[in-house]
Amino acid sequence: MLNRRHTLLGLGAVATLAAASPLAAAEGPLRIVATTGMIADAARQIGGAEVAVTALMGPGVDPHAYRQTRTDIAAMTRADLTLWHGLYLEAQMEDFFHALARKRTVVAVAEATPKALLRSHDDYADKYDPHLWMSPELWKYVVQEVARALTQARPEAEAVFAANLARHLGELDRLSAYGRRSVAGVPEAKRVLVTAHDAFGYFGRDYGFDVLGIQGISTQSEAGLNRISGLVDTLVERGITAVFVETSVADRSMRALIEGAAARGHEVVIGGELFSDAMGDDGTYEATYVGMLDHNFTTIAGALGADVPAGGMDGTLGAGH
Structure with missing residues (x-):
């Protein structure tokens, strides 16, 4: 009952705040809200000076158990773009994101990963292991989806986003190679x-x-x-x-x-x-x-x-x- 009450409060706040939310400003950086620090970092790497990114979940925060606060709801309903992981990582917040998507631009960035590359979930037959960031190779799909979402939100900055994406993908290649060199000695x-x-x-x-x-x-x-x-x-x-x-x-x-x-x-x-x-x-x-x-x-x-x-x-x- 407490879970349901929390969800209903969140959905009601979406309707109220979204109705009052001003239109996105044409000038200035894109206002991005990301659920996890990993997604926030991807948005900063790709967006550069074109974005202002807020991460909901800071150091030491468990996304499996996180619930949106009223401050979070206000930030997301005023953002130009909200990026969440998906794949049932933020399970407690899914109803909220689906409701928010009817009013604002919301993207589940990990859902772009080919399902054939995902591990099955050990608790739910129709779900997948969401921890893609543990593999730099899989994380590339998330980063590319972030770039796609930013480009769609601000098409005039497409060249900037594309250049930043290419640079960051190169960093992920180097990181993956370092991982292989490191564990080779185990x-x-x-x-x-x-x-x-x-x-x-x-x-x-x-x-x-x-x-x-x-x-x-x-x-x-x-x-x-x-x-x-x-x-x-x-x-x-x-x-x-x-x-x-x-x-x-x-x-x-x-x-x-x-x-x-x-x-x-x-x-x-x-x-x-x-x-x-x-x-x-x-x-x-x-x-x-x-x-x-x-x-x-x-x-x-x-x-x-x-x-x-x-x-x-x-x-x-x-x-x-």
Whole structure:
């Protein structure tokens, strides 16, 4: 009932604010609202000076559980363009976005990815794993859809958007190559990534890792005692000595996993903190998509035995952006 009440309030606010919203200004930057930091970064990379981007979900925020606030609703109903991920990532907000789309321009940018390239969802037969940003190759489809949406919103800037898109796609190619170089030094037997939830499936597919999450694809799925017990067995049997926590997911289940292994006489340490559903702190290199993945590649590979540079791809990890 609370969920329904929240949705109805949101839809009512859409109708009220959209009716009062002024027409988009012909001059000045496009006003863009993006749900996640990853999408916001893509819009900034492609839009440059042509856009002013607001991200709804900041560092450490879980998009699986996020609900729009009244401030969010006001921002989106006044924006020239709202970009959301789709693929059931922002499940709690879907009704709101469909209602907003009747009044404003709204684009689910991940929905442009070919379905044949997507992993099936472990909880819903007709849904897909939404964590495309874990693969720079898949993220290219999202970036290109962002460019298409910006061009449609401001066709006179098409040449600017096209040039920025080409540059950014080149950065993603370089990032993907760095990821492959980094993990190449991880012994085959150690290519097991244990995390709080199953956000790294596309990473595992691209880079040859078994990925084991305590929770499923959504952080809203339950992490039962049977699942933790089964993972403890796997840690012991396969000799896995490092697991990873996530910036946007509480680490209590991961601590239980480590304690369970210790009770079996097997020492497991935290190999590092990964960015799963949100990027780094504002103003840092890790608050960009490239920085986020650079951090993950470097942290995972280094903790599992590869010789990687502490500063990552360009020596900028840990530095301000």
